[in-house]
Amino acid sequence: MDNFSPARTYAQSLDQADPLAAFRARFSHPQPSLRYMDGNSLGKLPLKTIDVLEQAVRDQWGGELIRGWNQGWWEAPQRIGDKIGQLVGAAPGQVALCDSTSVNLFKLANTALMLRPGRKKIISDTLNFPSDLYILQGAIHTLQKGHSLHLVGSQDEDLTPDLQSLYEAIDEDTALVTLSHVVFKSGYLYDMAEITRRAHQKGALVLWDLSHSAGVFPVELDACEADLAIGCTYKYLNGGPGAPAFLYVNNRLQQQAVSPIWGWAGQDKPFNFALEYTPTPGIRRFVAGTPHVLSSLAVESGVEISLEAGMPAIREKSIRMTEYFIRLGEALLTEYQFRVGSPREAHLRGGHVSLRHPEGYRINRALIDDMEVIPDFREPDNIRFGFAPLYTSYEEIWETVERLRIVMEEKRFTRYSQAKATVT
Numbered sequence: 001m002d003n004f005s006p007a008r009t010y011a012q013s014l015d016q017a018d019p020l021a022a023f024r025a026r027f028s029h030p031q032p033s034l035r036y037m038d039g040n041s042l043g044k045l046p047l048k049t050i051d052v053l054e055q056a057v058r059d060q061w062g063g064e065l066i067r068g069w070n071q072g073w074w075e076a077p078q079r080i081g082d083k084i085g086q087l088v089g090a091a092p093g094q095v096a097l098c099d100s101t102s103v104n105l106f107k108l109a110n111t112a113l114m115l116r117p118g119r120k121k122i123i124s125d126t127l128n129f130p131s132d133l134y135i136l137q138g139a140i141h142t143l144q145k146g147h148s149l150h151l152v153g154s155q156d157e158d159l160t161p162d163l164q165s166l167y168e169a170i171d172e173d174t175a176l177v178t179l180s181h182v183v184f185k186s187g188y189l190y191d192m193a194e195i196t197r198r199a200h201q202k203g204a205l206v207l208w209d210l211s212h213s214a215g216v217f218p219v220e221l222d223a224c225e226a227d228l229a230i231g232c233t234y235k236y237l238n239g240g241p242g243a244p245a246f247l248y249v250n251n252r253l254q255q256q257a258v259s260p261i262w263g264w265a266g267q268d269k270p271f272n273f274a275l276e277y278t279p280t281p282g283i284r285r286f287v288a289g290t291p292h293v294l295s296s297l298a299v300e301s302g303v304e305i306s307l308e309a310g311m312p313a314i315r316e317k318s319i320r321m322t323e324y325f326i327r328l329g330e331a332l333l334t335e336y337q338f339r340v341g342s343p344r345e346a347h348l349r350g351g352h353v354s355l356r357h358p359e360g361y362r363i364n365r366a367l368i369d370d371m372e373v374i375p376d377f378r379e380p381d382n383i384r385f386g387f388a389p390l391y392t393s394y395e396e397i398w399e400t401v402e403r404l405r406i407v408m409e410e411k412r413f414t415r416y417s418q419a420k421a422t423v424t
């Protein structure tokens with residue numbers, strides 16, 4: 001980006017040189033003037049998914065009825081899990097598509113604690129998605145084994161974690177270290193290999209939440225010797241609202257790892273209807289109940305587009321887009337007191353960028369209600385801009401910053417109330 005210019009024509013030249021530009025046409029854009037900067041919260045609809053779901057409803061459900069279970073429905077969690085595995089660096093047989101991210105975290109956190117009996121400490125950080133911390137608190141409460149949750153803080157207002165404190169906290173009493181690979185507010189990106197290595201040195205397991213990295217960063221679970229992971233499919237994987245999530249258990253743990261939810265879909269021979277539970281070998285034991293067929297097929301359709309584009313190209317464009325956004329903000333928004341709430345170094349940053357401003361909430365409202373720009377707001381002052389390499393164009397980023405400049409110049413945010421809406 002050496003020849004950077006704040007002109008619109010520069011954005012157009014980046015689009016012309018973009019090797020992923022053609023993928024934009026594979027998604028639904030019913031409102032052409034909308035600048036959607038929230039693909040990190042809910043990805044856009046792939047056009048192919050409309051046909052996939054229509055066919056699944058009409059022909060598979062409508063036509064096959066119960067026979068559908070023998071035509072790919074029953075194996076969907078593993079088949080689609082393996083496709084997700086290709087995006088997150090996991091060899092086949094280690095990823096399953098099932099349940100929600102929250103439920104999968106509960107399952108795998110329990111599994112980890114069972115694999116490290118006697119150890120009482122769970123480590124996470126204050127940058128983590130609060131729901132992840134609730135789930136850990138709930139697991140401790142349910143187990144009643146005297147576990148405690150140790151949260152590592154931040155010394156720069158939640159931009160980055162205090163790594164030194166994290167390394168010092170991991171000790172011989174630590175059962176589990178669990179972190180969001182890319183943190184949801186600032187977009188800080190953990191060094192998965194390094195954290196995993198440090199945890200293993202002390203005999204602890206690591207559970208990664210990939211919700212904000214799967215589909216935008218080339219995660220390498222196997223190469224990092226990761227133990228456990230979970231992640232979301234409705235963000236950068238474009239699986240649709242409420243789509244089932246995924247979980248990863250490394251092969252070397254699968255023999256001893258048991259889910260805390262002993263359901264029949266993870267039973268060894270489910271159709272024998274035996275009265276005693278025997279976990280089936282492999283990742284399938286973590287699938288508790290009947291697979292979510294329709295929504296899983298939508299996930300498969302979204303994941304296939306990312307596979308086709310390839311993670312290296314996706315990451316390269318992601319870095320260029322976040323870099324471009326930061327540079328453009330510095331050029332066009334200097335007088336409005338924004339602070340970049342994300343790491344400047346590309347290797348420490350995921351796929352979104354936060355701009356912080358004391359009036360963040362109302363600025364975000366003005367962008368959505370007045371300017372046809374959709375970012376989102378995260379307390380206390382973060383406006384998050386998510387860039388989806390498969391369908392966000394550089395010219396859209398240019399227009400987003402330009403419309404933000406207009407909101408500030410004309411003080412349009414002052415027309416909005418400070419009272420918060422339910423979903424921000």
Ligand SMILES: *Cc1c(COP(=O)(O)O)cnc(C)c1O
Pocket residue numbers: 100101102103129131132180184209211212232
């Ligand atoms: C989006 C997200 C979740 C979502 O969990 P659900 O069970 O789908 O509500 C969990 N963790 C992180 C870090 C997320 O970003």
